[in-house]
Every structure is written in structure tokens, then in C-alpha cells.
Amino acid sequence: MPSDPARPALDAATRRFLPWVVALAFFMQTLDTTILNTALPGMALALGEHPLRMQSAVIAYMLTVALLIPASGWLADRLGTRTLFLWAIALFSLGSLACALAGSLNWLVAARVLQGVGGALLVPVGRLVVLRAFPKEQFLPVMSFIAIPGLIGPLIGPALGGVLVQFASWHWIFLINLPVGVAGVLAALRYMPQLKAQALKAFDWPGFVLFSLGLMLLSVGLQGFGERMVSTALSLVLLVAGLASMAAYWLHAARAEAPLFQMGLFAIPTYRIGIIGNVFARLGSGATPFLTPMYLQLGLGYSPSEAGLSMVPTVLGAMLTKTLATRLIQRQGYRRVLVANTLLLGALIASFALLDRQTSHLWLAIHLAIFGMVNSLQFSAMNTLTLGDLDAQTASSGNSLLAVVMQLSMSLGVATSSAFLLLFSGASELPRGQDLLPAFHATYLSIGAMAALAAFIFYQLRRHEGAADAGDTMGQE
Structure with missing residues (x-):
């Protein structure tokens, strides 16, 4: 990660409400990771799928988050924390809307990928802003406050998902993100500082491509073996290609100046x-x-x-x-x-x-x-x-x-x-x-x-x- 810029001078209102903005992002992300699981059987029935084949909607989100985490810090330094945070909330909210409108499992998986792009950036960028905006002696209390919604999300997520799918509709497990996203955008426009690195280091794009490709191929290959979505031969080819990509990344990282x-x-x-x-x-x-x-x-x-x-x-x-x-x-x-x-x-x-x-x-x-x-x-x-x-x-x-x-x-x-x-x-x-x-x-x-x-x-x-x-x-x- 690039070196930290000089600590910004924040006004009293920003210093007071910035932790709330980041806490809201934590809440959105942790709620979404738990609310879906309880609703999967009901969603499967509505989409005409068997419940045991709905895991791709969960995997698509997790894998997308895993792929984009390494780039989050560099993107924040390049675009600015406020800009990237706003994009993260917008993409997460648009992905939620697309999930609610899904008429098939394939559509839902694609929407979950879009939602995952936003989710991958929300928490890392929020944590980075707090790290750079608050002095060291205030960092732990602020992070402790921000972590509270991260605990509330998993606490209410499964129960809320079950209640919504039973008494309303599974669509609402995604639609409830929209008003939270609007509130997050408005709050970020007012209280999120625009921080950038003073000296932006080059990002290891070749390493990022090799590493991400390896993860994706390995995951799809393993999933293909389990679900028999594709032939065993193609699954084996995907696994070998994934291992080759990871080996290529390892060789690249051993020689790169900043892997x-x-x-x-x-x-x-x-x-x-x-x-x-x-x-x-x-x-x-x-x-x-x-x-x-x-x-x-x-x-x-x-x-x-x-x-x-x-x-x-x-x-x-x-x-x-x-x-x-x-x-x-x-x-x-x-x-x-x-x-x-x-x-x-x-x-x-x-x-x-x-x-x-x-x-x-x-x-x-x-x-x-x-x-x-x-x-x-x-x-x-x-x-x-x-x-x-x-x-x-x-x-x-x-x-x-x-x-x-x-x-x-x-x-x-x-x-x-x-x-x-x-x-x-x-x-x-x-x-x-x-x-x-x-x-x-x-x-x-x-x-x-x-x-x-x-x-x-x-x-x-x-x-x-x-x-x-x-x-x-x-x-x-």
C-alpha cells in the first residue's frame, strides 16, 4: 500500500459523523453476507431451481470480493477515498436492485458479482479513511465503535432473511439495501474526506491478473467437479489452468520489485x-x-x-x-x-x-x-x-x-x-x-x-x- 499522506484537518462535524458513515458501510456488508443464506430455499422455489444448486449465488459474491480486495488500497489512492467510497455504495446498491429483479439463477449470479464489486471496496476503503483521518490514540476507540454494526449485521441477518422470505418476498432481502445505500451516499458526500496518496506507487497489474485468474479458474473448476455443471474433462482443464496461473504468479512475484x-x-x-x-x-x-x-x-x-x-x-x-x-x-x-x-x-x-x-x-x-x-x-x-x-x-x-x-x-x-x-x-x-x-x-x-x-x-x-x-x-x- 502506498505511504500515508499527511493527516487531513477535519472539521468537528466530519470528525464526529465520519465513524457513523463507515459503520453504515460495515453494516451493509455484514448484513448482506448473512441475510441471503436463510432465504435460499424460498428463492430456489421462486426461480424454479433446486435449493442444493443455489450456492453459486453465494460463491459469486465471495469470490468477487476476494478478487478485488488487493486492488482496493491502490484504487483509493488513485481515485480518492470519497470517490471510491461513493462508487462502492452505488455499485452495491445497483447490484442489490439487479438481484431483486432477477428472474433466473444466472441473472442472480451476475447481479451478485456486481454487488460483490461494491462490497469488496466498502469495508477496506472505510477502514483506510479511519486509519488516515484519526490520530493513533483515537484509532482503536473509533474502530471499536465501527465494529459494533459489523456484529449486529450477522445477529439480525439470518432472522431478517427468514422473516422476509416467509411473510413478504425474497426480493426484499435485497431491496432493503436501497434506502441504506441512499443514506450512505448522502452522508459520504458531506462527511467523507477525499484522501489521496502523495506519491502513488505502481500497481502490480500483471501479478493481479495472474493471481485473480488463478483463483477464478480454480474455483470454477472445483465447483464444476462438485455440481457436474460441465464435463469432468473441462473441470480438470480449468483446475490445471488455475494451478498454472498461480505458479506463474509465484514466479512473477519472486522477480517483481513491488509484487x-x-x-x-x-x-x-x-x-x-x-x-x-x-x-x-x-x-x-x-x-x-x-x-x-x-x-x-x-x-x-x-x-x-x-x-x-x-x-x-x-x-x-x-x-x-x-x-x-x-x-x-x-x-x-x-x-x-x-x-x-x-x-x-x-x-x-x-x-x-x-x-x-x-x-x-x-x-x-x-x-x-x-x-x-x-x-x-x-x-x-x-x-x-x-x-x-x-x-x-x-x-x-x-x-x-x-x-x-x-x-x-x-x-x-x-x-x-x-x-x-x-x-x-x-x-x-x-x-x-x-x-x-x-x-x-x-x-x-x-x-x-x-x-x-x-x-x-x-x-x-x-x-x-x-x-x-x-x-x-x-x-x-
Whole structure:
């Protein structure tokens, strides 16, 4: 990321309301990532699709966000923070409108890509403005305030999605973004400063193209294998092409003066282990926000509103863990916490296979709350381990790569869980009325085993590596 410009002089009103503008962007982005999952079965019915084939609408958004995160800082320095922030809100809102107007799954996927372009820029640009506009002693309090809407979004998203799809229409899960977007544009025009870098560094466009192409080809190839959207031969070709693109990026980055991601990052043991562990752990845990609302509806027979409300204990459990994670990590160390918690996380994911239609709402709430606590501890520990040993020269590049890996691994987790569901359902045409409970149980067992395997990666940590700094990382979940 280019060097910071001189800190701007902000008037009292801007200093007061700028955090609210950025918080609004956080809320829009986090609400959208959770509100859709509960509505997928109802949307599938309206669009004439089977619910188990709706994952492309989720993957399209996540993958688009992952592809554009590396360019967000450079674009903000080139265009100015206010200009890019306004474009981000506008594209996110237009994408939401296009989603609401979608008459087919392909249309919905294309609209989600447009929405993802805006979503990829909203949070990074907002965080960048706060970093540059407020002095160091005010940064943590401001970011703590901004993080609150980021917690509220996942809290109300699943329940709101379920209520809207059951009592109104699925279109409203996208239409509610429009008034929020209008308010965001008006507020940004008044309170968002136009900040640019004093000296704009060249962006690694060849590296960006190679890296993005590799991610896209790998994702489409894996999704093709799972869904049988294309032939096995074409899926294999896409996977090989994706690997070739990633290998080409690796060779390019080794010689480039200012690569997209610094190669020196992987010389840091805690960063290397944290990144690889993130990939495998999130393949399992990242699939659950997508999988569980469908499991409750298609497997256990819950209504959309019941399924959405049932997800609330997960977020409440995650919030509770926020107050305990730092002390636990500082007392036990990263190696013990991550190895034990990763195994526990895998076991909890697999234990969803023990739930059936006779399971009480109370026991389900307890199960989801415990899962939320363990999952939140996992994310906090992985993120702080990964970023804790970065210095001023590697922090920006390392944080950007972590954000990409998080989005990509969750996208692959959704694709993998969908592939398992299709495999275990045993029917290529997926007739309506089929009992999907056994397929869901087998899927949870599989992704739980995948998540637990990450414990072998975290076991490579030395006993005291990363133990000095265990503060949480804002906005990384």
C-alpha cells in the first residue's frame, strides 16, 4: 500500500459523523453476507431451481470480493477515498436492485458479482479513511465503535432473511439495501474526506491478473467437479489452468520489485502457518453459515423464520467469546489453543449429524451457541497469529493476503459442502420431496473431518511462537 499522506484537518462535524458513515458501510456488508443464506430455499422455489444448486449465488459474491480486495488500497489512492467510497455504495446498491429483479439463477449470479464489486471496496476503503483521518490514540476507540454494526449485521441477518422470505418476498432481502445505500451516499458526500496518496506507487497489474485468474479458474473448476455443471474433462482443464496461473504468479512475484503480495511474508513462520491453517480450517467452519439454515429448513423441517431465529445463538456465542479469547490465548499460547480448539471445532461441526427432527429447540440453541463460541475463538486465534509478527513493511500486504484467503476459503467451503450434499443425496436430478436429512448428516461429518485436519498444521507451531501478542483483529471475521 502506498505511504500515508499527511493527516487531513477535519472539521468537528466530519470528525464526529465520519465513524457513523463507515459503520453504515460495515453494516451493509455484514448484513448482506448473512441475510441471503436463510432465504435460499424460498428463492430456489421462486426461480424454479433446486435449493442444493443455489450456492453459486453465494460463491459469486465471495469470490468477487476476494478478487478485488488487493486492488482496493491502490484504487483509493488513485481515485480518492470519497470517490471510491461513493462508487462502492452505488455499485452495491445497483447490484442489490439487479438481484431483486432477477428472474433466473444466472441473472442472480451476475447481479451478485456486481454487488460483490461494491462490497469488496466498502469495508477496506472505510477502514483506510479511519486509519488516515484519526490520530493513533483515537484509532482503536473509533474502530471499536465501527465494529459494533459489523456484529449486529450477522445477529439480525439470518432472522431478517427468514422473516422476509416467509411473510413478504425474497426480493426484499435485497431491496432493503436501497434506502441504506441512499443514506450512505448522502452522508459520504458531506462527511467523507477525499484522501489521496502523495506519491502513488505502481500497481502490480500483471501479478493481479495472474493471481485473480488463478483463483477464478480454480474455483470454477472445483465447483464444476462438485455440481457436474460441465464435463469432468473441462473441470480438470480449468483446475490445471488455475494451478498454472498461480505458479506463474509465484514466479512473477519472486522477480517483481513491488509484487502484489510480498514473498518475504512466507519467511515469517507464524504467518506461513496461520495462512495455511486458515485455508483448511475455514473450508469447514466457513461452510456452516451457508449450510445450517438450509439444514434446518430442508432437513429438519423448520420454517424460514424459525430457521433464521435459530441462528441467533451462534452470533451471541461468538460475541461472548470476544471477551475471553485474548486472556485464554495469552495464558495457554497459540499452539495449545489452536490445536485443541481446531479439533473441538471439527467435532462440533460433525456433531450436527446427531440432530434430527425430534431435537428440541432448546438443545439446538445450546448446540449452536457452543459452536459460535468455539468458531469465534478459532477465527480470533488464527487471525492474530497470522498478523501478530508482521512489521510496518509487511503489515499492509500481509493483511490484504489474509483477507483474500479468508474470502476464498469460505467460498471453497460453500462449494465443497454443496458438492458433498449432491454426492450424498445420490440423485442427479434431485427430485422435490426427497428426504435430505441423511445427506446433510453425511455432509456435516465430512466437513467436520476436514476442519479438524487443520490441527496438524497448527501443531507445527513452536510452543511459544506468537504468544506475546494476542489482541483481537478488528473486522477480520
